[in-house]
Amino acid sequence: MDIFQNGMMVSALVAHFQLAPAITMPIGGFLCTNFGWPSVYYWHGIASFVLFAFFILAYRNSPSKHPFVSDIELNKIALGKDVVTKSEQRQVPYAKILKTYAVWAVWIAAVGNFTCVNLMFLYSPTFLHAVLGFHVHHTGITAAFPPLLQFAIKIACGVASDKIRNVNESTKLKVFNSLAFFGSAACLMALALTDPQYRLLSFGFLAVSIGFLGLTTGGFFKSGPLIARHYASFVTGNVSLGMTLTMILVPFGVSILAPDNSAEQWKRVFFVTAVILVTTNVFFVVFGSATICSWAISQSAVQSQTNSTRFSINTKVLPVENRNSNTERPAAN
Numbered sequence: 001m002d003i004f005q006n007g008m009m010v011s012a013l014v015a016h017f018q019l020a021p022a023i024t025m026p027i028g029g030f031l032c033t034n035f036g037w038p039s040v041y042y043w044h045g046i047a048s049f050v051l052f053a054f055f056i057l058a059y060r061n062s063p064s065k066h067p068f069v070s071d072i073e074l075n076k077i078a079l080g081k082d083v084v085t086k087s088e089q090r091q092v093p094y095a096k097i098l099k100t101y102a103v104w105a106v107w108i109a110a111v112g113n114f115t116c117v118n119l120m121f122l123y124s125p126t127f128l129h130a131v132l133g134f135h136v137h138h139t140g141i142t143a144a145f146p147p148l149l150q151f152a153i154k155i156a157c158g159v160a161s162d163k164i165r166n167v168n169e170s171t172k173l174k175v176f177n178s179l180a181f182f183g184s185a186a187c188l189m190a191l192a193l194t195d196p197q198y199r200l201l202s203f204g205f206l207a208v209s210i211g212f213l214g215l216t217t218g219g220f221f222k223s224g225p226l227i228a229r230h231y232a233s234f235v236t237g238n239v240s241l242g243m244t245l246t247m248i249l250v251p252f253g254v255s256i257l258a259p260d261n262s263a264e265q266w267k268r269v270f271f272v273t274a275v276i277l278v279t280t281n282v283f284f285v286v287f288g289s290a291t292i293c294s295w296a297i298s299q300s301a302v303q304s305q306t307n308s309t310r311f312s313i314n315t316k317v318l319p320v321e322n323r324n325s326n327t328e329r330p331a332a333n
């Protein structure tokens with residue numbers, strides 16, 4: 001991944017969070033209505049096997065080992081990156097990573113993001129059917145629109161984030177993340193205050209609240225690889241852990257706040273989610289960063305900087321008096 005195309009590549013990498021439910025929800029609704037629930041499980045099992053087989057055939061651990069990566073593309077991928085030794089890759093500084101506020105800012109922002117994302121992906125069909133009165137068959141198709149909107153915004157945001165070069169990178173991360181979290185929180189509060197009889201308006205707030213979170217590819221998603229570089233696998237891996245934890249915890253929260261799936265109970269769910277988004281974003285704005293951490297700087301980069309410093313010292317222009325003393329004086333007449 002070219003260091004100057006970080007946003008675009010991160011967008012493509014994390015877009016599956018939205019693309020998968022956008023595909024499975026309408027198909028699941030169709031299969032459930034016409035063939036019953038077992039057909040949904042058979043479909044997902046077959047699809048998972050096919051995708052896993054494709055991954056096994058296509059994946060390589062390094063772009064240099066991939067048959068479809070040309071030398072020109074390989075040079076572009078390596079542009080702006082440091083050479084990292086195998087010993088550096090093996091010796092992950094876990095203690096230093098866990099003591100870094102910028103890393104925790106990424107993880108906490110991930111918790112806020114996935115609390116909202118998992119709430120919508122797990123329960124938007126329930127809300128659309130039980131509160132807004134959509135038919136089960138239409139629920140699957142309707143619920144696919146918000147993740148599709150977020151998917152499109154994610155890709156566009158990643159490209160835009162890379163193209164904007166006249167703004168400090170850390171500032172850029174915080175602006176994108178704030179637009180995503182505050183925008184989503186505002187839509188959730190508007191949804192909570194909207195009468196369920198206005199179904200299209202309520203659905204609009206629901207869809208836009210998810211769409212706003214597509215801007216996170218220019219925020220905390222992009223921050224992880226920038227601050228951790230060759231240790232990004234540990235930092236971004238725990239972003240996925242945040243997704244898994246919220247996937248487990250969100251159902252408990254919904255069962256407590258909205259046990260009967262009434263409109264009044266769902267208001268509480270949306271308000272609590274909005275508060276979580278605002279709180280986690282404030283933490284990211286305070287501690288988030290795009291600057292590479294000291295523990296992520298490779299030895300080759302340190303050595304290169306040292307050599308550059310020595311070279312600049314050795315090539316300094318001598319003072320005028322020294323230059324005159326070293327030059328041959330003209331012979332006296």
